[in-house]
Amino acid sequence: xxxxxxxxxxxxxxxxxxxxxxxxxxxxxxxxxxxxxxxxxxxxxxxxxxxxxxxxxxxxxxxxxxxxxxxxxxxxxxxxxxxxxxxxxxxxxxxxxxxxxxxxxxxxxxxxxxxxxxxxxxxxxxxxxxxxxxxxxxxxxxxxxxxxxxxxxxxxxxxxxxxxxxxxxxxxxxxxxxxxxxxxxxxxx
Amino acid sequence: xxxxxxxxxxxxxxxxxxxxxxxxxxxxxxxxxxxxxxxxxxxxxxxxxxxxxxxxxxxxxxxxxxxxxxxxxxxxxxxxxxxxxxxxxxxxxxxxxxxxxxxxxxxxxxxxxxxxxxxxxxxxxxxxxxxxxxxxxxxxxxxxxxxxxxxxxxxxxxxxxxxxxxxxxxxxxxxxxxxxxxxxxxxxx
DNA sequence: CCGTCGAGTGATTGACCAGTCACTCACAAT
DNA sequence: ATTGTGAGTGACTGGTCAATCACTCGACGG
Numbered sequence: 001x002x003x004x005x006x007x008x009x010x011x012x013x014x015x016x017x018x019x020x021x022x023x024x025x026x027x028x029x030x031x032x033x034x035x036x037x038x039x040x041x042x043x044x045x046x047x048x049x050x051x052x053x054x055x056x057x058x059x060x061x062x063x064x065x066x067x068x069x070x071x072x073x074x075x076x077x078x079x080x081x082x083x084x085x086x087x088x089x090x091x092x093x094x095x096x097x098x099x100x101x102x103x104x105x106x107x108x109x110x111x112x113x114x115x116x117x118x119x120x121x122x123x124x125x126x127x128x129x130x131x132x133x134x135x136x137x138x139x140x141x142x143x144x145x146x147x148x149x150x151x152x153x154x155x156x157x158x159x160x161x162x163x164x165x166x167x168x169x170x171x172x173x174x175x176x177x178x179x180x181x182x183x184x185x186x187x188x189x
Numbered sequence: 190x191x192x193x194x195x196x197x198x199x200x201x202x203x204x205x206x207x208x209x210x211x212x213x214x215x216x217x218x219x220x221x222x223x224x225x226x227x228x229x230x231x232x233x234x235x236x237x238x239x240x241x242x243x244x245x246x247x248x249x250x251x252x253x254x255x256x257x258x259x260x261x262x263x264x265x266x267x268x269x270x271x272x273x274x275x276x277x278x279x280x281x282x283x284x285x286x287x288x289x290x291x292x293x294x295x296x297x298x299x300x301x302x303x304x305x306x307x308x309x310x311x312x313x314x315x316x317x318x319x320x321x322x323x324x325x326x327x328x329x330x331x332x333x334x335x336x337x338x339x340x341x342x343x344x345x346x347x348x349x350x351x352x353x354x355x356x357x358x359x360x361x362x363x364x365x366x367x368x369x370x371x372x373x374x375x376x377x378x
Numbered sequence: 379c380c381g382t383c384g385a386g387t388g389a390t391t392g393a394c395c396a397g398t399c400a401c402t403c404a405c406a407a408t
Numbered sequence: 409a410t411t412g413t414g415a416g417t418g419a420c421t422g423g424t425c426a427a428t429c430a431c432t433c434g435a436c437g438g
């Protein structure tokens with residue numbers, strides 16, 4: 001997290017704004033089909049200036065991804081806090097609910113999907129591993145659950161990504177209802 | 190499945206070869222960063238001829254994806270057959286094993302990952318939904334398992350994709366071992 | 379021997395995009 | 409007033425890629 005609230009030079013503020021724009025744009029188009037100019041336009045600056053704030057396209061994507069996992073970790077942490085000191089299963093359930101709330105707008109979710117697909121770029125793969133490590137360790141530490149429960153937690157998170165990406169719900173067909181059952185659908189209460 | 194073995198004009202044989210090449214190349218680079226010329230080179234034809242065999246890049250990708258899900262369905266079907274009429278849980282377990290064997294070379298796995306990321310193209314999203322419907326219905330019908338078990342089956346399949354994409358194994362760190370526990374790692378016995 | 383039909387290609391076009399560079403402009407300190 | 413500094417941009421470059429088209433070549437029937 002860049003030190004928001006601390007004295008903040010204009011260019012650091014810009015950098016943060018560009019990261020926000022990058023999350024939105026990369027979530028829409030993915031890494032390879034999102035031009036820097038789209039991010040620049042959303043942040044209301046010129047494409048050239050993006051390259052003064054970040055050394056290249058990859059590092060901008062990585063910055064967006066780092067921020068994404070930061071937000072996810074933050075949400076999970078709050079979910080765990082909300083559950084208090086219930087049993088592990090219940091704490092994981094609350095964390096899942098907090099995650100569902102966070103990704104309701106789909107940006108953070110799609111960014112993760114696109115990142116997985118772009119993981120042949122080593123810097124991106126590293127960022128995903130870093131983020132996933134943080135999330136996994138946080139889920140395990142805060143819930144006190146066994147490894148198998150944490151594994152299931154992440155697996156259903158991945159399933160949730162698939163469901164959201166494909167816009168599945170019961171009206172898509174019986175098979176879709178099987179996959180989506182009990183998964184809080186992003187964008188719906 | 191294209192009628193392999195039936196009398197087959199030269200151009201149909203080419204089309205099949207191009208689909209094979211497309212699976213390999215799209216699995217490497219994903220949809221947006223794989224040029225048609227790469228597929229053409231692997232199939233030993235000119236890029237121009239690819240456009241005579243397929244109306245455009247999207248339909249080539251969709252053809253590759255359709256074939257991918259065909260192979261997956263075939264593998265699951267064999268896994269189910271191997272299990273005989275054991276209990277549903279055991280049949281699903283065998284199907285999972287058959288899937289792990291199939292995707293040992295990662296091409297079919299990575300193609301699915303890339304397809305999910307490219308699902309903002311409607312034709313691709315349709316193809317993924319079609320394939321996933323086939324797989325889900327097959328798993329349910331052949332195993333006789335309840336919806337919840339089938340859902341878990343697919344969720345762990347997605348987790349398996351994540352693990353393979355990021356090359357996770359126990360030596361990546363403790364958190365990776367949590368996620369990868371009991372998952373047959375592609376490319377290892 | 380000729381025509382034609384399908385396989386296959388070379389060359390090109392038009393668009394797009396990552397990254398660079400020289401430049402302007404506003405402002406602050408001396 | 410002058411100078412220095414950092415924010416911000418316009419214009420350009422080199423390269424890539426999807427798609428098109430006119431073309432060649434060989435096989436095969438008459």
